[in-house]
Amino acid sequence: MGRALTRTAAEFPQLTLAGAIASPHSNALGRDAGELAGIEPLGLAVSADLAGALQNADVAIDFSLPEASGAHLAACRASGIPLLIGTTGLAQALGEADLAQAAQHIALLVASNTSLGVTLLTELVRHAAAALPVEFDVEILETHHRMKRDAPSGTALTLARTVADARGIAPAEALAGARSARSGPRRPGEVGFAVVRGGDVVGEHDVRFLGPGEQLVLGHRATDRAIFARGALTAALWLARQPAGRYEMRDIFV
Numbered sequence: 719m720g721r722a723l724t725r726t727a728a729e730f731p732q733l734t735l736a737g738a739i740a741s742p743h744s745n746a747l748g749r750d751a752g753e754l755a756g757i758e759p760l761g762l763a764v765s766a767d768l769a770g771a772l773q774n775a776d777v778a779i780d781f782s783l784p785e786a787s788g789a790h791l792a793a794c795r796a797s798g799i800p801l802l803i804g805t806t807g808l809a810q811a812l813g814e815a816d817l818a819q820a821a822q823h824i825a826l827l828v829a830s831n832t833s834l835g836v837t838l839l840t841e842l843v844r845h846a847a848a849a850l851p852v853e854f855d856v857e858i859l860e861t862h863h864r865m866k867r868d869a870p871s872g873t874a875l876t877l878a879r880t881v882a883d884a885r886g887i888a889p890a891e892a893l894a895g896a897r898s899a900r901s902g903p904r905r906p907g908e909v910g911f912a913v914v915r916g917g918d919v920v921g922e923h924d925v926r927f928l929g930p931g932e933q934l935v936l937g938h939r940a941t942d943r944a945i946f947a948r949g950a951l952t953a954a955l956w957l958a959r960q961p962a963g964r965y966e967m968r969d970i971f972v
């Protein structure tokens with residue numbers, strides 16, 4: 719993601735890269751961030767000195783490891799710099815209380831999917847799930863490349879939890895998982911998943927609302943992994959102008 723962010727930053731003329739940070743043991747230390755990202759040299763060496771880089775920054779973006787994000791959050795808080803965390807699996811290392819406490823001092827946005835399209839899809843699904851009668855069954859179909867390890871995807875799970883939340887159903891009760899192992903009719907209120915794996919598909923999600931006599935299908939197609947970098951940079955530019963507080967990707971559309 720660091721390389722993708724460096725490459726995609728060139729699409730944002732209002733943005734200047736103030737630092738490129740890796741771990742203190744990284745092979746990348748001292749190398750030019752642009753060359754590493756496969757573009758022209760930027761005259762910016764990869765460094766482990768986050769505090770130094772923050773002196774010239776208006777906002778920071780963290781895509782690293784859960785165990786590293788805590789130190790990055792502390793450094794941003796100490797420098798008063800807004801932070802977007804895209805690192806997933808944060809709960810292993812950083813609790814909600816840590817995030818809430820930091821958000822009293824800096825603008826903090828945490829997002830497990832920074833795609834603008836998926837962010838909007840989630841909001842549309844939230845509205846549809848709340849507006850349509852519960853007779854509209856919800857099924858989620860997702861397709862990814864053959865190398866993907868987890869199923870259903872984290873985005874599919876987020877979409878299912880969004881449906882459950884909008885309908886006031888506990889996610890543990892609503893998520894139906896794979897149906898192949900069990901027979902019987904569909905349970906009222908459950909959200910089912912269908913998973914396809916193959917080829918080099920970056921990511922496809924369809925949320926189907928199946929009602930009496932009609933269907934509504936809301937979907938998203940990812941064709942390039944740069945969408946996560948583009949969304950993160952768009953959100954970071956927005957976050958740099960916000961007061962201290964806790965934010966989500968959907969807030970940038972308000």
Ligand SMILES: NC(=O)c1ccc[n+]([C@@H]2O[C@H](COP(=O)([O-])OP(=O)(O)OC[C@H]3O[C@@H](n4cnc5c(N)ncnc54)[C@H](OP(=O)(O)O)[C@@H]3O)[C@@H](O)[C@H]2O)c1
Pocket residue numbers: 719720739740741742743744745746781782783784786803804805806807829830831832833946
């Ligand atoms: N929110 C989203 O939409 C989204 C999209 C894609 C990925 N992600 C998440 O973003 C995270 C990174 O993904 P990735 O694919 O870029 O993984 P990756 O290729 O393993 O990169 C992790 C990076 O973190 C750096 N790092 C590790 N420890 C560090 C430390 N203590 N201080 C500073 N940098 C450190 C590593 O640099 P060195 O090893 O060189 O030190 C490496 O560049 C994962 O949690 C992934 O799930 C989120």
